[in-house]
Amino acid sequence: MSTKVLWRILVGLVLVWAFCGRALAEDDNRMIGKFDHNGPHDALSTASVYLVLKDGKAEGLPGLASGDETRFYAKVWDGLYLQVTTETGDNGVEGYMLSFSKDEDGQSPLQPKENADEPTLRELAAGDFRTDDNFSPRPLKPGPGTPEDRGVLRIIHYPGFDAEVRVLEFNIGDAELKKKPYFKSISCLVTIRETGKSKGR
Numbered sequence: 001m002s003t004k005v006l007w008r009i010l011v012g013l014v015l016v017w018a019f020c021g022r023a024l025a026e027d028d029n030r031m032i033g034k035f036d037h038n039g040p041h042d043a044l045s046t047a048s049v050y051l052v053l054k055d056g057k058a059e060g061l062p063g064l065a066s067g068d069e070t071r072f073y074a075k076v077w078d079g080l081y082l083q084v085t086t087e088t089g090d091n092g093v094e095g096y097m098l099s100f101s102k103d104e105d106g107q108s109p110l111q112p113k114e115n116a117d118e119p120t121l122r123e124l125a126a127g128d129f130r131t132d133d134n135f136s137p138r139p140l141k142p143g144p145g146t147p148e149d150r151g152v153l154r155i156i157h158y159p160g161f162d163a164e165v166r167v168l169e170f171n172i173g174d175a176e177l178k179k180k181p182y183f184k185s186i187s188c189l190v191t192i193r194e195t196g197k198s199k200g201r
Contacts (some may be wrong), residue, residue, distance in 0.1 A: 035040035037059050043192040049074050049082055054185035056086050056093050073104050080161070081106070087123070091174055092182035098165060098190065100158060113157040118147035121154040124165070124188065126172050126181035135177045164191040 052059040058072040061084070065071075072084040083106045087095040099122060102108035114120055128150045133136050145151030152167040169184040 001107055001123045043151065044196075045077055046191065046193045047076050048189055048191045049076065050187070050189055051084065052185070052187045053084070053093070053096055053183065056088065058084060071106060073101075073106065075104065076100075080110075080189060080192070082192075083109075087125070089180055091180065092184065094127070094180065094182045095123050096183075096186070098122045098124065098163075100163065110158055112163075113159070115147070119150070121145060121147060121150055121156050121165070123150075124167065124183075124186060125150075126170075126183050128174060129170065130181050132176065133177060134181055135181055137175075160196055161192055162194070165189075166191070 010077045030066045053063075056070055057063060061072040061074050063070045063072045066085060069088060071086075074082045074084075074184055076082055081101050081103055081104050082173050083099045084095045087097060087101070099106070100110045102110065112120075112122065116121075126199045127134070129138055129140075129152075130136070141149060144153050154165040156163045156165070164181040165188055167186065169190045172181045173184045174181050
């Protein structure tokens, strides 16, 4: 047997061993709750929170009872917390309200720059993605949503920062005519971009 043939067999065995070793390796299961986008010289902060909301729970986030609802929170940076509160209907969670506060308890809420007479972009409602009679899916428009058609991308302005909410995936139950839709699950990415240094930061 020539050296060239032996060499090929040896290389083949090494490749098979490497492939089997990878297949037998343990799974890598991690929850990435928050990640920063900042470089060492960035003057303004940017952070993202990945939310997976399912069955009235938020993966990786602490949940506290708030009356009949549940409130989840995540620290964005010092003095800024994302708050997510369930909005429960007869059959499940019909929506989630997103807000921000200066503390994890939500006792010092921050007010967005929104028109109080219009629907808020902070609410992720199952009905946002269905027609008014819940007969069929609502067509998704490109670009940021508006109070009249909130869609999968919302940009909410706050004093000192902007919050971008990008819905990535959802599963809606009771998607039938005249029924009240609810979320079985929804995942979204909330990106917070500082627009100016606030006092104390």
